[in-house]
Amino acid sequence: MPWNTARVRAVLRTDLPASITVFLVAVPLCVGVSVASGAPAELGLVTGIVGGLVAGALPGSSLQVSGPAAGLTVLVHSAVTTHGLPALGVIVLTAGLLQVLLGLLRLGRWFRAVSSSVVEGMLSGIGLVLIASQAYVLLADASPGGALADLAHLPGAALRAVGTAPGRAALAVGGGVLAVLALWKRVPRRLAALPGPLVAVALAAAAVRLLHLPVPTVGVGGLLGALQPPGADQFALLARAGVWGTVLAFALIASAESLFSASAVDHMHAGPRTRYNRELVAQGIGNTVAGALGALPMTAVIVRSAANVQAGARTKAARVLHGGWLLLFTLALPGLLELVPLAALAALLVHAGAKLLAPRARLRLWRTDRSEALVLTATTLGIVTTNLLEGVAVGLVAALAKTAWDVTHIRLQVEQTPAATVVRVHGNATFLKLPVLVDRLEEVSPTGPVELDLSALTHLDTACRQALTAWADQHRRRGLPVTVTPAPANSRLVEAA
Structure with a gap:
């Protein structure tokens, strides 16, 4: 559609305000996901910028927003721990190229053929692992490492936190953020126009600053210093078989999450439907660019996408503009990040993990279809006891076994x-x-x-x-x-x- 005066006015009236809303939602989430992944805070913002300016400008879906996602935090942290932060760029870049190939081969719609119980189990597993790991930040304690160890030692960490000043301060800050997020739906409509995550983090930062609480904050080293484009040494890592397993996991899980998000967003608006193969190519190009900059992987994220739709966006201009606001913020106001308490970001991710876990929805499924609930449970337990890729494989085997049982x-x-x-x-x-x-x-x-x-x-x-x-x-x-x-x-x- 050609640009004209009427279209520009329409964008200024609807998409410009929506882009600001999405930007305000995206800032704390981009930073929180990056820190929880073991990467500098700036890299999460870089991925958000690329998700807006690159993936957002490409055809596929018009209203869903891309950026670093809580659902990939566990996988990224594992990759950074195993292969090192410098290797992240080449892993993300290669996964992006694989996504582009899958899209060009028109395999986008096949991701929708995966059992919904496996997908929901994957999200539940990610949510449980995310909660277990971020709870230690809320307790000002060190994670033992590994989901099972995190869950087993959590009661002891909680008792230790109550007995120390830093632990009590971190608990107070994190608890305050969780309270704001839980109660934000009940505030007056005028206040509800502000994003709850942003308000919660801003209040936490103000409390830490004014009360001089012994709570660590985000470390900022500058945007250019955080970028780590992969070099020849990093590309040499592709000769290792283990790295390809991580690449495959990034590509498949990021693709599945993006396309499932697209399906959900399509139900929220009456505009053009998502073209799944083109959206897969767009996500792949976005990840290729993010990987070339040494940043985090991206997916389409339902929280920011829903905020975009609810704010009245009509075209892809809103998501492109949100990327521009992220770029401006990163260049002009990076010092503000140093005021953000790590406990506040951990609380954001615990809240996101609880949404992924969705215990009420899982209980309803158990009451209505126990065989599907067993597939979901097998996937979740597989992820918690092994890792994300192997857990999903367990879920797929369970889904096939359930299908075989149903057929016979x-x-x-x-x-x-x-x-x-x-x-x-x-x-x-x-x-x-x-x-x-x-x-x-x-x-x-x-x-x-x-x-x-x-x-x-x-x-x-x-x-x-x-x-x-x-x-x-x-x-x-x-x-x-x-x-x-x-x-x-x-x-x-x-x-x-």
Whole structure:
């Protein structure tokens, strides 16, 4: 669409205010994710800038916003710990090129074929690991390392924190941030226009400054000093097989998170729908540029995207402008970051982890579909006990096992009285379960009218149809009236009996 005066006015009226809102939401989250990942605070802002100015300007989705995501914090921290911060750039760059390739091969929509239980389990696992690790920052203590160790030693760390001045101060700051985030939905509408995370962090910074609390703050070394473009030594790391496992994990998980976010954002507005392959290419180009600068990986993030939609954005100009505001802030006001307490950022991420964990939603799933809940639980436990990539693999295996069970599962419910015998068949009647079906039918010995109810079947193949037909004919020959309620998808086949 060509730019004209009317379009410029529309952007100034809707997208410009929305971009400022998204910028205010993005600043504390970009910094918090970066610090929690073991990287300088500036690198998170660089990724946010690239997400806005580069990925935001490319076609794909018009309203979702990209930047460093809490969902990748665990993976990035593991990569930095294992391979070193200088290696992060080449890992992110290579993962971005892989994303571009996946998009050009038109594989974007295939990410939507992954079981939702595996995806939700992945988010729950990430949320639990994130909470466990960031809780130690809230307690002014050192993390033992590893999700299981973090969870096991958390009670002891809490007791130690209560007994020290720095621990009590960090707990007070983090608790205050969590209280503001929890109560922000209840504030008057005029105040609610301000982003809760920004207000919470600003209040925490003011309290630490005014009360001289012994709480560490963000260290700032300057934007240019933080950038670490990969050199020849870093590219040589690609000869290691272990690095490729990390690259693959970055590419697949960042792609899945971005495209699932796109699907959610599409439900929030009535504008153009996401073109998934193009969005995958855009995310890949963004990560390639971020990697070339030595910054964190990016994904589309639902919190900033939702803020963008709710603020009234209409075009991609809002997300591009938010990248411009991040750049201006990073160049002009980097000193403000030194006022931000680490405990406040940790509280932000604990809150984000709780949203990813979503215990109420998981409990509802357990009540409505326990087999899907078991897949989700297997994925979550796999991530907590091993790592992100292996945990997702555990979830995929569990999802395949559940599908195999669903495809072959069959259940007969027999209600026998002197007046009638009712046989209800549930599940999938396939040849794989034919012996079980025949054995179970042979156990039924009706003495009066027979009703064969197949309405609860989801699939009925020819072999099982013939077995059911033969059973019904057998009792008809004995002079018993037999009534068949057919399966919805196979009515004509069953009625032929």
